[in-house]
Amino acid sequence: MTTREFGDIELRRVREFVWEIPQEGEMNAPARILASEALLEQIGQDKTLEQLRNATHLPGITNHAICMPDGHQGYGFPVGGVGATDTTDGCISPGAVGYDINCGVRMMTTNLTYEDLQGKEEELVEALFEAIPSGLGGGGVVEGDAETIDDILERGMQWALDEGYATEDDLAHCEDEGFRDDARPEFVSQKAKDRGRNQIGSLGSGNHFLEVQRVTDIYRDDVAESFGLEADQIVVLIHCGSRGLGHQTCTDYLRRIEKEHKDLLEELPDKELAAAPAGSQLAEEYYGAMCAAINFAWVNRQLIMHRTREVFADVFDRDWRDMEMRLLYDVAHNIAKKEVHTVDGEDRELYVHRKGATRAFPAGRPELPPAYADVGQPVIIPGSMGAGSYVLRGGDESLGLTFGSTAHGAGRLMSRTKAKQEYWGETVQEELREQEKIYVKAQSGATVAEEAPGVYKDVDEVVRVSDELGIGDKVARTFPVCNIKG
């Protein structure tokens, strides 16, 4: 048997790309890491494996705690982590969702080609940067009063549709049609609502961005056709989450768990894994609040997409409908959902926590919208601003291996403090423009340095592992043209 050791953790190779930390001591299940040798070497360099092992202590964790190929150290639960817990005798963990509830990505297709855009890159990046709120204190597309916030929390993209910021077609191409009907705005604190009020329709900063991209490669012609993707086409990728409202919601419930379920918390090896027992009042309230924050994030991305359409209409002097600017799909990668999965031949309802992991359901799952019911859901994997991004489709093996999940990005390799020592924002911008024809505009040069392409893992390798395991199949690759960030 092939084994690898990282500190006090021994991994056993189960088969190609599948490694296991065997169950021992207080662990409630084994842990699995899905990675090539090269990715495993990187995953083993920080506390990812320790955090994954800690995650197996969650009550009711089913099969395995799983690390995706892009996994890296987070807080509590690792980023790139998937953990399914029983909704009857398990738990729900805000720490296994993360602070940025429904951080996610959406991709909008167009009928423009790269040739149509060439010569307009500078104008487009400036116009997008001007129109789309980003950074700290940049405001939002919409300034919300208390009633607006509650409406958004309750109805998600249905609110956007009623207000003229979305179309029926947008809702039909969003995970859960853009709203969770389990949302309970009354369980979102006033503090969280206060923070959300002036951030509705804003990118934020950190690794969040809006990118205009061109499709460079198609790997599966039939699926790409179903997704409306073709070579040389211009698409737009939007990556952001639920802003301060979601961050505050997670914080509030972590603290409430600490006060109300101290006994459970004391059994866990890391306070950031804080979990509420399934069936408890607090579990119900957190689930309702989290679903409301999920709705907020979908509206956030929708408003940014709406603004993007307006900017394209100005820059190309055409109605956005004539440019066929359609939402391909919107996927969450920080979320917990009640889902039914087959475990040991039995259908069970589980809270599937995906923290830095993307749902990747294959054809046939009832949750998929009609447009993708026969082909599998689109999965969007953003790369760094100097590398390609990918569109995958949910793979047939995902249900058996990962509760229907795959990676969410390239995965970070270098710390932000080190990145600022290694890179200078303006130099990164100049090099990207001169060598790669990528136009980057950011509120802060430090953000550009912190997000330089060299701080990320090799997204090609992450996607190769996903594809070869059959959890997310490669459909298309895109390359950046314009990028704006906070």
Next chain:
Amino acid sequence: MGFTLREHTADVAVEADAPTLGGVFAAVADGLAAAMCDEIPETGERFSLSVRAESLEAVLFDYLDQLIYERDVRGVLPVAHEADVNQTGDEWVVEASARGVPFEDVEARDVKAVTYSEMRLEATDEGWEAYVVFDV
């Protein structure tokens, strides 16, 4: 005394020390400001805040969370922190103040939240040390 930004794969960690408990709280908060901004201007008015919680770690967590909240709702970057920490009955209380630099005066980036991950708050021979990871 003061703070240092420490490496963390995805987020930012602040390590701080000070002769007093209030001093180390303020130093961590200064580290939080440094994680959001490289050059701090001299503008802005001071504001006060008061936080109470059931334990010392919890009150540090709540103090930093409150600063992030104040940042978002006041539209300012809290800097130049001062804090006083005392135990009252079963509770720990932080009486603090900060200067709020208006966002329009500063080039700053977001820190999403304070975390308990790897949090350390310890008395030493010289005073107090703390280590806090923030979600970026």
